Structures are given as C-alpha cells and as structure tokens.
Amino acid sequence: MSKIVTRFAPSPTGFLHIGNLRTALFNYLIARKSGGTFVLRLDDTDSERSKQEYIDAIQEDLDWLGLGWDRIEQQSKRLDRYAEAADRLRADGRFYECFETPTELDLKRKKQLNMGRPPVYDRAALALDDATRLRLRAEREGYWRFLLDQTRIEWEDGILGPLSIDAASVSDPVLIRADGQVLYTLASVVDDVDMGISHVVRGSDHVTNTATQIQIIEALGGTPPAFAHHSLLTGSRGEALSKRLGVLSLRDLRAQGVTPASLLSLMARLGSSQPVELRLTLDEIAEGFDLSQFGAAPTKFDAEDLWPLTRADLQARSHEAVADEIAALGVPDELAPQFWEVARENITRMPDLADWWALCRDGATPVIDPEDAEFVAEALRLLPPPPYGTTAWKDWTDAVKAATGRKGKALFMPLRKALTGQSHGPDMAALMPLLQKVPARG
Ligand code: GLU
Numbered sequence: 001m002s003k004i005v006t007r008f009a010p011s012p013t014g015f016l017h018i019g020n021l022r023t024a025l026f027n028y029l030i031a032r033k034s035g036g037t038f039v040l041r042l043d044d045t046d047s048e049r050s051k052q053e054y055i056d057a058i059q060e061d062l063d064w065l066g067l068g069w070d071r072i073e074q075q076s077k078r079l080d081r082y083a084e085a086a087d088r089l090r091a092d093g094r095f096y097e098c099f100e101t102p103t104e105l106d107l108k109r110k111k112q113l114n115m116g117r118p119p120v121y122d123r124a125a126l127a128l129d130d131a132t133r134l135r136l137r138a139e140r141e142g143y144w145r146f147l148l149d150q151t152r153i154e155w156e157d158g159i160l161g162p163l164s165i166d167a168a169s170v171s172d173p174v175l176i177r178a179d180g181q182v183l184y185t186l187a188s189v190v191d192d193v194d195m196g197i198s199h200v201v202r203g204s205d206h207v208t209n210t211a212t213q214i215q216i217i218e219a220l221g222g223t224p225p226a227f228a229h230h231s232l233l234t235g236s237r238g239e240a241l242s243k244r245l246g247v248l249s250l251r252d253l254r255a256q257g258v259t260p261a262s263l264l265s266l267m268a269r270l271g272s273s274q275p276v277e278l279r280l281t282l283d284e285i286a287e288g289f290d291l292s293q294f295g296a297a298p299t300k301f302d303a304e305d306l307w308p309l310t311r312a313d314l315q316a317r318s319h320e321a322v323a324d325e326i327a328a329l330g331v332p333d334e335l336a337p338q339f340w341e342v343a344r345e346n347i348t349r350m351p352d353l354a355d356w357w358a359l360c361r362d363g364a365t366p367v368i369d370p371e372d373a374e375f376v377a378e379a380l381r382l383l384p385p386p387p388y389g390t391t392a393w394k395d396w397t398d399a400v401k402a403a404t405g406r407k408g409k410a411l412f413m414p415l416r417k418a419l420t421g422q423s424h425g426p427d428m429a430a431l432m433p434l435l436q437k438v439p440a441r442g
Pocket residue numbers: 009010011043184188201202206
C-alpha cells in the first residue's frame with residue numbers, strides 16, 4: 001500500500017474548538033499508526049476572515065496537545081495552482097460563468113420549493129447566448145460553477161459505509177466567487193490531489209461536499225482519497241454544540257486546567273464502541289484507535305467527563321514532571337516533593353495546587369463546630385509551633401487524646417477542620433510537615 005497521507009485543514013477564522021480537535025486527532029492518529037504523513041493545511045483563501053492571530057493560535061493549540069505535523073501548507077500561497085485548475089476545468093467545459101444575484105437565486109429557490117421541487121440550481125446560466133453573456137459581463141462580475149455530471153456518486157465511507165449521492169439532487173457548486181476568491185471546494189481538491197492526500201476524515205456536515213469533490217478531483221485527472229465522515233458532537237443533552245462553542249474552545253479548556261492527555265484520551269474513543277480510558281501518550285492512544293469502531297449517530301460530549309481524566313493524569317505525574325509549576329508557586333525546594341505527594345491526591349486541576357500551597361503557607365481559616373470549641377482550644381495549647389517533623393501529627397494527637405480522653409473520629413475530625421478548614425483532604429500526618437502556620441492558641 002502506498003504511504004498514508006492525511007491532513008487537518010482548519011480555516012484560520014477562529015480558535016480551534018472541541019469539534020475541530022476530533023477531526024485533527026483522527027487524521028493525526030491514522031497517519032501516526034501507519035508511519036504516514038500528517039499535513040497541517042491552513043484553509044485561508046477567505047482573506048477577510050482569515051487572521052494571522054488564528055494561524056498562530058491553531059499551531060499553539062496543536063503544539064500544546066502534542067499533535068505535531070510533518071508539513072504545513074497555506075492555501076493563500078497556492079492561488080496560482082487554483083487558477084491553473086480553474087483554467088483546466090474551463091477548457092474541458094466543466095466550468096461555467098453565472099450572473100444571478102443572491103436575491104435572484106433566492107427567488108428561484110423559493111419558487112422551486114413552492115412547486116415541491118428540490119432547490120437545485122437550474123443551470124440557467126449555461127443556456128445564456130453569447131450576446132446576453134457579454135451584456136451581463138459588462139454589468140457585473142460573473143462567478144463560476146462546476147458542471148456536475150448528473151450521475152450517482154458512490155464511495156465506501158470509512159465510518160458510514162457505502163454511500164451514494166445523486167448528483168442531480170445537488171446544485172453545481174460555485175468554485176470561484178464574483179470577486180475572484182477561490183472557494184474552499186476547489187482549493188481543497190487541488191490541494192488534496194497535489195499533496196497526495198490518501199485519507200480524508202472530516203465531519204459528516206461535509207458528506208455532500210465529498211460527493212461533488214469526488215467529481216471535481218476526477219475532472220482534474222486525480223484519484224479521490226478514501227473518505228470517512230465522523231458524526232458531529234452535540235452537548236450532553238443532544239443540543240447543538242455550536243451554541244456553546246465559546247466555552248469549548250481548546251484554549252478555554254486549557255485555561256480551565258484540562259490536560260492534553262485527558263482531552264486526547266476522551267476524543268480518541270468518544271462515539272466509538274471502545275471504552276474511554278486515560279492514555280498518557282499518543283502512541284498508546286494510536287495503538288487501539290480504529291476508525292471503523294465509530295458510529296454514525298451524533299456523539300454526545302460532556303466537558304465534565306474531562307475532569308476525572310484530568311485528575312487521573314495529574315495523579316500519575318512524578319514530582320520531576322511538575323517541579324516547575326510547584327516552584328512557580330513559591331514552594332521551597334526542600335518541601336516540594338512532599339508537597340506534591342500530599343497535594344496530588346487532592347486536586348482535580350493543576351490550578352488547585354495554589355490553594356493547597358496557600359493553606360500550607362498561610363494556614364486555613366479554622367472551622368470549629370461550637371460543641372468542639374473547648375476541645376479545640378485545649379488541643380491548640382498542646383500544639384507546638386511549626387516547623388513540624390514527620391511524627392508531629394501522631395505526637396500531637398497522642399497528647400490531645402491523653403489530655404481529653406477523646407479518640408477516633410471525635411478526636412481527629414475537629415483537629416483536621418481546625419488546621420485545614422475542611423472535613424476531608426490529605427493525610428494529616430503527611431500534611432503536618434508542610435504547615436508553616438497553624439491557628440493561634442486560644
Ligand atoms: N476548512 C474546511 C473546514 O474547516 C476543511 C474541510 C475539509 O476537511 O475538507 O471545514
């Protein structure tokens with residue numbers, strides 16, 4: 001089999017969101033699994049909406065996830081190639097110039113719908129005589145449509161199985177706008193052919209595009225790649241995710257403390273028949289990845305599912321792996337390994353570490369139930385000032401037990417709450433040597 005080449009082709013008109021990640025990851029994993037090539041292609045022919053800021057952000061987000069690309073391509077640098085392809089289609093009679101305004105097209109569509117017909121472009125422009133065409137050209141800029149061959153277009157979809165679309169039910173796609181802008185459909189197929197793309201995985205919103213693109217590729221003398229269309233993500237209640245994209249951009253998730261491994265582990269399995277398990281490396285994620293395990297039904301995504309994975313990811317990290325973050329909090333080097341041992345069991349996200357360090361450094365606001373007030377006051381009188389050694393908790397609680405007669409939960413819980421302000425949390429014996437401040441003696 002020839003080499004597998006995949007691509008991720010975002011339009012740099014916004015930040016990457018969770019739906020983009022699915023597409024990027026699938027294409028990345030297919031290439032990675034087979035030792036193939038993964039191309040990052042920036043679909044930036046829309047010069048008004050494409051921004052360098054987004055190009056930078058896309059690369060930064062992919063870097064953060066560890067989804068490295070073997071090659072980067074940019075459509076705005078390949079306009080000559082698209083012009084050549086357009087010339088070829090024109091010469092072969094597969095391109096025709098149209099002049100209808102959006103309003104005229106809209107009117108046609110409404111008429112068709114009223115008559116119970118599908119709103120497919122009627123090819124009126126194809127029937128224009130030369131004189132009319134010249135007159136229209138003098139009045140306004142024309143735009144260009146691809147003349148579909150009205151046959152049934154068939155392909156074996158890597159996820160959806162055998163698919164076919166009747167080209168007669170689809171409007172001839174506009175490939176070049178009146179202002180000369182090359183549209184995605186043409187640019188994309190020229191690139192896919194030129195770059196030797198062997199597999200295209202994208203969202204199921206592209207199924208009709210695929211049908212027309214297969215014909216355009218063939219018209220350009222290319223061989224269509226293998227196509228697979230993954231289902232679209234919905235919110236946890238089945239609602240369209242797009243409404244919530246604001247909170248689901250990769251950078252927002254990152255800012256909230258979601259880890260790359262948690263995102264990748266979830267997205268590589270969600271919507272497939274395989275269980276979601278935390279995998280710490282892309283090699284492990286790629287190993288079990290199988291496109292044919294994914295279903296056609298919309299896939300529910302719940303950002304809450306990222307937290308248990310993020311938590312497990314953080315807990316699996318060694319002190320060395322987080323040393324920089326811990327140092328940045330101001331934890332003294334000699335306390336850092338112990339601090340990580342204690343805190344890692346008690347955080348969901350890395351930013352939670354700051355709260356634990358604040359507690360160690362400044363002490364907590366004690367929580368003292370009224371019925372324990374006297375007991376806690378007496379206990380605090382028995383607590384020597386920091387710093388504490390490894391036996392400090394045992395020594396103290398033994399002394400308190402001897403003085404008050406309390407034992408078990410009645411002994412330990414009020415002391416935990418007095419020192420940490422919480423009824424649950426780290427092993428107190430391990431926490432004590434980290435405490436720099438304790439409540440003042442009453
Ligand atoms: N730029 C297109 C998009 O973001 C790429 C689609 C494709 O994969 O061909 O929808």
